[in-house]
Amino acid sequence: xxxxxxxxxxxxxxxxxxxxxxxxxxxxxxxxxxxxxxxxxxxxxxxxxxxxxxxxxxxxxxxxxxxxxxxxxxxxxxxxxxxxxxxxxxxxxxxxxxx
Numbered sequence: 001x002x003x004x005x006x007x008x009x010x011x012x013x014x015x016x017x018x019x020x021x022x023x024x025x026x027x028x029x030x031x032x033x034x035x036x037x038x039x040x041x042x043x044x045x046x047x048x049x050x051x052x053x054x055x056x057x058x059x060x061x062x063x064x065x066x067x068x069x070x071x072x073x074x075x076x077x078x079x080x081x082x083x084x085x086x087x088x089x090x091x092x093x094x095x096x097x098x099x
Contacts, residue, residue, distance in 0.1 A: 009072065010065055010072070011068075013061075013068035015060055018060060018063035018064070019059075019060030019061035020057075020061060022060065023054065023058070025053075026053040030050050030051060
């Protein structure tokens with residue numbers, strides 16, 4: 001992987017950025033989570049919430065990458081020429097080809 005430029009384009013997708021922000025937020029909550037906060041039930045629900053947050057963040061990042069890759073491929077596909085225009089008559093914009 002010598003050229004990271006294509007991957008940087010994929011990482012600019014809003015879903016990927018949101019997923020990364022959610023992942024950072026969940027990581028910070030886990031880092032600063034104190035075990036001395038309260039009852040065992042609250043700790044379990046906090047741990048489950050963090051687990052689901054991590055899972056959601058990873059899912060959002062994957063969906064964003066897939067969406068970004070699909071958009072890049074759709075943008076790179078050249079539509080076929082339509083109507084009576086010849087592909088070599090590019091300079092004659094809108095003039096139908098002679099038959």
